[in-house]
Amino acid sequence: MEPESASMNTSTRVDIAACAKTFRDGTRALKPTSLTVEPGEVLALLGPSGCGKTTLLRVIAGLEIADPGGRILFGGEDVTTRPIETRGVGMVFQHYALFPQMTTAANIGYGLKIRGLAESERRRRVAELIDLVRLNGLEHKRPAELSGGQRQRVALARAVAVRPRVLLLDEPLTALDAKLKESLRDELAELLRRLHITAIHVTHDQQEALAIADRLAIMQAGRIVGLGDGESLYRRPDHPFVAEFLGRVNRIACDDAARAAGQIRVGDAAWACPPALRQHPAVLVRPEDVIVGPPTGDGARMMVARRVFLGERVQLHLKASGDAGLIAEVSRDLAVTRGETVGVTIAEDRWMPWREEQA
Numbered sequence: 001m002e003p004e005s006a007s008m009n010t011s012t013r014v015d016i017a018a019c020a021k022t023f024r025d026g027t028r029a030l031k032p033t034s035l036t037v038e039p040g041e042v043l044a045l046l047g048p049s050g051c052g053k054t055t056l057l058r059v060i061a062g063l064e065i066a067d068p069g070g071r072i073l074f075g076g077e078d079v080t081t082r083p084i085e086t087r088g089v090g091m092v093f094q095h096y097a098l099f100p101q102m103t104t105a106a107n108i109g110y111g112l113k114i115r116g117l118a119e120s121e122r123r124r125r126v127a128e129l130i131d132l133v134r135l136n137g138l139e140h141k142r143p144a145e146l147s148g149g150q151r152q153r154v155a156l157a158r159a160v161a162v163r164p165r166v167l168l169l170d171e172p173l174t175a176l177d178a179k180l181k182e183s184l185r186d187e188l189a190e191l192l193r194r195l196h197i198t199a200i201h202v203t204h205d206q207q208e209a210l211a212i213a214d215r216l217a218i219m220q221a222g223r224i225v226g227l228g229d230g231e232s233l234y235r236r237p238d239h240p241f242v243a244e245f246l247g248r249v250n251r252i253a254c255d256d257a258a259r260a261a262g263q264i265r266v267g268d269a270a271w272a273c274p275p276a277l278r279q280h281p282a283v284l285v286r287p288e289d290v291i292v293g294p295p296t297g298d299g300a301r302m303m304v305a306r307r308v309f310l311g312e313r314v315q316l317h318l319k320a321s322g323d324a325g326l327i328a329e330v331s332r333d334l335a336v337t338r339g340e341t342v343g344v345t346i347a348e349d350r351w352m353p354w355r356e357e358q359a
Contacts, residue, residue: 013039020069043201044213052219057200060200092167094172096152099143109161152173192212201213214229216228240354249284264351266302269344277351281354292344295341301343303319304336
């Protein structure tokens with residue numbers, strides 16, 4: 001039997017060209033946005049509530065119509081004015097929206113049935129999908145008899161059963177508790193890779209986006225302010241919002257005296273400032289890039305003001321003179337206590353620039 005992933009039309013490129021959305025009350029939820037999602041790519045739209053990510057997803061789906069001038073293309077075909085039912089999209093929502101009275105097989109095959117697919121072909125395709133998403137033996141179970149992960153797989157299988165050109169996922173893990181969400185995000189990432197389908201995934205959860213997506217489009221105030229793979233955006237952000245939204249970060253202001261001395265200062269602690277950063281009004285450093293050791297050698301001396309045990313790591317709130325401080329994340333085995341003086345070093349290549357945000 002030919003694998004479902006091989007027989008599906010799953011290599012659709014999505015082009016969003018200058019799409020904006022203004023609601024009737026005048027609210028501009030989405031500023032003119034252009035974006036390309038490559039065939040078979042999983043792209044996450046990531047950002048805080050109200051940033052425009054769900055509006056953009058709904059415009060792609062056809063649930064909202066873009067302002068005049070915007071265009072949506074699937075595989076080079078203009079679908080801007082086409083309704084959702086003719087665009088060829090599959091959708092998975094945070095509550096899955098399964099039919100409670102239907103079995104797993106019936107839920108997966110529902111879209112095929114209403115499209116009039118012959119019963120023999122419908123059964124064949126449902127069987128392929130059950131095997132693909134590893135629901136064997138659960139064909140006759142109803143949603144209430146399934147775990148959260150199993151219901152998620154049913155929802156995914158139902159969405160792709162009709163062989164959509166694009167799969168859209170709207171906060172699919174939001175309703176789950178933290179422990180279940182962590183295990184299911186890895187399962188979802190694996191399923192999307194096995195389906196080989198172009199997917200756009202809306203989330204506000206950074207870890208979820210990093211674990212699942214090939215690329216991230218980070219949104220703020222109705223526009224995309226960062227686009228790239230997770231590691232590049234995390235390590236080399238080129239927008240202040242991206243740097244401070246994606247993970248934790250320390251921001252240290254650099255006054256004229258510090259810049260003139262070529263230093264980065266926190267109270268009476270100081271490090272050499274990389275030449276490329278000396279004209280910036282502030283610099284950034286991730287907590288995990290702050291190295292804490294004995295108060296000897298070249299490390300700047302700081303005091304541990306607070307020690308927070310986080311399981312696999314320890315967060316240290318470090319103070320210099322006055323109220324100036326840094327947050328460091330270190331190994332849980334580092335034996336330092338509150339009130340202790342430590343040496344703090346930061347490699348030059350770990351500092352990142354901070355820029356004034358442009359309107």
